[in-house]
Amino acid sequence: MAKKIVECVPNFSEGKDQKKIDAIVAEIKSVPGITVLSSLADADHNRLDVSYLGEPEAVKTAAFAACKLASKLIDMEKHHGQHPRMGATDVIPFIPIQGVTMAECVELANDVGQKIGDELGIPVYLYESAAKTPSRTNLADVRRGEYEGIKTEFQTNPNGPRKPDYGPTTMHPSAGFTGVCARMPLVAFNVNLATTDVSIAKAIAKAVREKDGGLKCVKAMGFVIKEKGIVQVSMNLTNYLETPIFKAFEAVKAEAQKHGVQVIESEIIGMVPLQALSDTADFYLRLEKFKSDQVIEARLIE
Amino acid sequence: MAKKIVECVPNFSEGKDQKKIDAIVAEIKSVPGITVLSSLADADHNRLDVSYLGEPEAVKTAAFAACKLASKLIDMEKHHGQHPRMGATDVIPFIPIQGVTMAECVELANDVGQKIGDELGIPVYLYESAAKTPSRTNLADVRRGEYEGIKTEFQTNPNGPRKPDYGPTTMHPSAGFTGVCARMPLVAFNVNLATTDVSIAKAIAKAVREKDGGLKCVKAMGFVIKEKGIVQVSMNLTNYLETPIFKAFEAVKAEAQKHGVQVIESEIIGMVPLQALSDTADFYLRLEKFKSDQVIEARLIE
Numbered sequence: 160m161a162k163k164i165v166e167c168v169p170n171f172s173e174g175k176d177q178k179k180i181d182a183i184v185a186e187i188k189s190v191p192g193i194t195v196l197s198s199l200a201d202a203d204h205n206r207l208d209v210s211y212l213g214e215p216e217a218v219k220t221a222a223f224a225a226c227k228l229a230s231k232l233i234d235m236e237k238h239h240g241q242h243p244r245m246g247a248t249d250v251i252p253f254i255p256i257q258g259v260t261m262a263e264c265v266e267l268a269n270d271v272g273q274k275i276g277d278e279l280g281i282p283v284y285l286y287e288s289a290a291k292t293p294s295r296t297n298l299a300d301v302r303r304g305e306y307e308g309i310k311t312e313f314q315t316n317p318n319g320p321r322k323p324d325y326g327p328t329t330m331h332p333s334a335g336f337t338g339v340c341a342r343m344p345l346v347a348f349n350v351n352l353a354t355t356d357v358s359i360a361k362a363i364a365k366a367v368r369e370k371d372g373g374l375k376c377v378k379a380m381g382f383v384i385k386e387k388g389i390v391q392v393s394m395n396l397t398n399y400l401e402t403p404i405f406k407a408f409e410a411v412k413a414e415a416q417k418h419g420v421q422v423i424e425s426e427i428i429g430m431v432p433l434q435a436l437s438d439t440a441d442f443y444l445r446l447e448k449f450k451s452d453q454v455i456e457a458r459l460i461e
Numbered sequence: 462m463a464k465k466i467v468e469c470v471p472n473f474s475e476g477k478d479q480k481k482i483d484a485i486v487a488e489i490k491s492v493p494g495i496t497v498l499s500s501l502a503d504a505d506h507n508r509l510d511v512s513y514l515g516e517p518e519a520v521k522t523a524a525f526a527a528c529k530l531a532s533k534l535i536d537m538e539k540h541h542g543q544h545p546r547m548g549a550t551d552v553i554p555f556i557p558i559q560g561v562t563m564a565e566c567v568e569l570a571n572d573v574g575q576k577i578g579d580e581l582g583i584p585v586y587l588y589e590s591a592a593k594t595p596s597r598t599n600l601a602d603v604r605r606g607e608y609e610g611i612k613t614e615f616q617t618n619p620n621g622p623r624k625p626d627y628g629p630t631t632m633h634p635s636a637g638f639t640g641v642c643a644r645m646p647l648v649a650f651n652v653n654l655a656t657t658d659v660s661i662a663k664a665i666a667k668a669v670r671e672k673d674g675g676l677k678c679v680k681a682m683g684f685v686i687k688e689k690g691i692v693q694v695s696m697n698l699t700n701y702l703e704t705p706i707f708k709a710f711e712a713v714k715a716e717a718q719k720h721g722v723q724v725i726e727s728e729i730i731g732m733v734p735l736q737a738l739s740d741t742a743d744f745y746l747r748l749e750k751f752k753s754d755q756v757i758e759a760r761l762i763e
Contacts, residue, residue: 166757196760212761256757344757351749408746424747433735433758439742444710445726447653455468455558455646456735458498459514459762 162460164257165218165264166196166344167211170249171229172238172335174205179232184209186228192217196430205240206249210430212256215267222251222271223278226337230279235306235335243299245306246281246335250298253289253341256432257451257460264341265289269325272339276326279334282313283325287340291324298338306335343376346396346435347428348404350411353421357383360390363414367392367407374410376401389423399435405442433457464762466559467520467566468498468646472551473509473531474540474637476502481534482509488530494519498732507542508551512732514558517569524553524573525580528639532581537608537637545601547608548583548637552600555591555643558734559753559762566643567591571627574641578628581636584615585627589642593626600640608637645678648698648737649730650706652713655723659685662692665716669694669709676712678703691725701737707744735759 169187173179177200184198187209196210211221226248233247251271253264268289276283290296304312310330313321317328323336352360360381365371368379376398382391392411396402404427412422437451451457471489475481479502486500489511498512513523528550535549553573555566570591578585592598606614612632615623619630625638654662662683667673670681678700684693694713698704706729714724739753753759 164758164761194761196757212757404742404746422747424749426749427751427755429755430757430760431755433756436739436742436756439746440706440738443745444706444741445724447726447728449729453729453731453733454735454738455498455514455732456466456762457758458732459466459496460758 162257163214163259163263164212164460165215165259165267166254166256167218167222167251168254169209169222169225169251171207171209171225171233172205172235172240172244172247172249173207173229173233174200174240175202180207182232183207183225183229186225187211187221190217190221190224193221201242203240204242205238206242206244215259215263218253219267219271222253223274226251226271226275226281227279230281230331230334234333236333238306243302243305244335245302245309246337247333248275248281248337250338250340252287253339254344255341256344261288261341261343268339268341272325272337275337275339276323279331280327281331281334282323282327282336284336284338285324285340286338287342289339289341294320295324298340301338309336343398343400344430344432346399346404346431347394348396348407348425349391349393349428350408350425351384351387351389351391351423352415353423354390354418355383355388357381357390359415359418359420360392362418363411364392364394366414367394367410374402374407377407399432399438403438403442404431404435405439464559465516465561465565466514466762467517467561467569468512468514468556468558469520469524469553470510470512470556471524471527471553473511473527473535474507474537474542474546474549474551475509475531475535476507476542477504484534485509485527485531486511488527489513489523492519492523492526495523503544505542506544507540508544508546517561517565520555521569521573524555525576528553528573528577528583529581532583532633532636536635538635540608545604545607546637547604547611548639549635550577550583550639552640552642554589555641556646557643558646563590563643563645570641570643574627574639577639577641578625581633582629583633583636584625584629584638586638586640587626587642588640589644591641591643596622597626600642603640611638645700645702646732646734648701648706648733649696650698650709650727651693651695651730652710652727653686653689653691653693653725654717655725656692656720657685657690659683659692661717661720661722662694664720665713666694666696668716669696669712676704676709679709701734701740705740705744706733706737707741
């Protein structure tokens with residue numbers, strides 16, 4: 160039985176003050192059983208993006224502790240930055256990695272959301288797979304108007320469209336609003352094409368992306384890669400179980416063929432779940448009954 | 462920087478006495494930092510096969526401790542079993558898994574071999590990548606004659622062809638001889654073909670295996686799978702860096718095509734290193750600059 164592993168990627172509205180940044184990351188690291196994958200502070204965005212792994216209970220504990228600390232350190236009344244934001248702890252996504260279902264991550268989001276609402280007095284919105292209403296599925300909709308806009312709407316009509324899923328119907332003095340969600344890990348996957356004609360990359364992107372009738376859970380755009388003299392179909396796979404990497408690759412390859420263009424190479428940007436890789440090997444090798452726990456290294460996590 | 466992980470797969474000449482089997486496995490498990498992947502005792506073979514992982518120092522400590530205990534528990538003068546064997550601890554292979562070179566595993570084999578020779582008084586033969594002479598590369602050559610035959614040759618001429626790489630030139634009273642090696646992990650990989658004609662599987666096996674001029678580090682045989690009404694090319698890939706899984710698969714597929722036969726499916730039997738899987742994804746997706754440490758789960762091992 161594989162250990163249950165959840166990833167959490169909280170974002171905080173502080174990207175300049177190194178002491179505060181360090182304190183928040185240290186708060187997460189101090190929870191036993193937590194592995195911090197990365198912490199990235201951006202001064203222009205004035206935002207801190209932390210990624211960490213652990214078993215569900217530890218991940219929950221760390222998320223609440225970091226949110227609590229951020230509510231003391233960050234004042235949304237004074238916060239400015241280029242990135243859209245609505246709270247000191249802006250978002251807390253829970254992501255199933257191993258031995259965990261999306262339903263369990265939705266439960267985590269509810270547990271943490273309720274605790275933040277009840278104990279810290281911060282209004283909480285649940286979004287993506289944790290959304291309790293379709294209008295809150297997309298984070299962009301939830302965060303529309305950002306801190307200042309949401310505040311005005313919320314104060315005008317606390318039980319209206321901005322009524323939180325958890326927490327009070329009164330403002331927290333400084334911490335703003337926090338979005339909590341459950342979602343699949345995002346796989347950033349690009350395919351490079353042997354042409355300088357960006358219109359082909361754009362046409363292929365349009366053909367493969369969900370928005371325009373293509374593959375489920377695929378976002379795609381076409382770009383020029385000037386330094387290489389080629390073009391790129393840049394994709395975000397928001398659910399690698401719905402549309403696996405190999406399916407996106409084969410779709411781009413087939414579309415490229417229609418244009419008489421060769422696929423040069425592809426790239427996975429950043430992290431990828433083991434399952435997404437083993438599904439790829441599985442597909443091309445036509446593997447029978449292969450399980451991720453046949454991977455030697457996976458056994459070290461149990 | 463990835464943590465250094467070595468696999469060790471010692472084999473002991475005891476497959477019947479559960480108390481002794483448990484004691485040897487417990488001895489390995491008792492070393493801090495060791496993860497036992499499997500322990501398989503076979504009564505007919507009268508042999509125990511243990512597989513465990515850890516950092517180099519821990520793996521070394523566990524190998525020596527288990528060998529020491531086995532030398533007390535197992536008497537080769539009384540041992541019988543179907544599997545070829547030469548010692549209480551028959552073989553100790555060290556296998557690089559992550560962040561470790563073959564050269565480092567050869568060093569481990571030498572360290573442990575020397576310690577077994579010096580401290581336990583057991584003659585040690587180094588084989589495979591750890592062999593100090595070509596005649597000891599193959600375990601089958603080293604173990605030829607088994608315990609009884611090697612003992613006679615050794616006692617007749619202790620400084621002759623049976624002179625150990627480490628340890629005394631006199632017999633240990635009961636523990637026999639121990640082979641210590643460094644080798645790559647073995648990937649057991651089968652490809653099933655849509656025909657009942659086993660001569661095709663045999664011909665393909667012959668075409669792809671190293672022995673008959675095929676792919677490096679590939680052993681292959683052709684079999685009938687009666688219950689499925691098909692045939693199988695069953696392969697052992699003894700070095701997945703020399704001949705990766707995808708290369709073996711594509712070679713079998715190409716040979717099958719010559720015979721007008723379809724590949725139905727393939728299977729990986731048992732464990733496989735993450736690198737072997739990610740190399741497969743890499744090949745088919747033409748991945749640029751992909752590293753195994755982009756796999757989320759791999760970060761939990763560091």
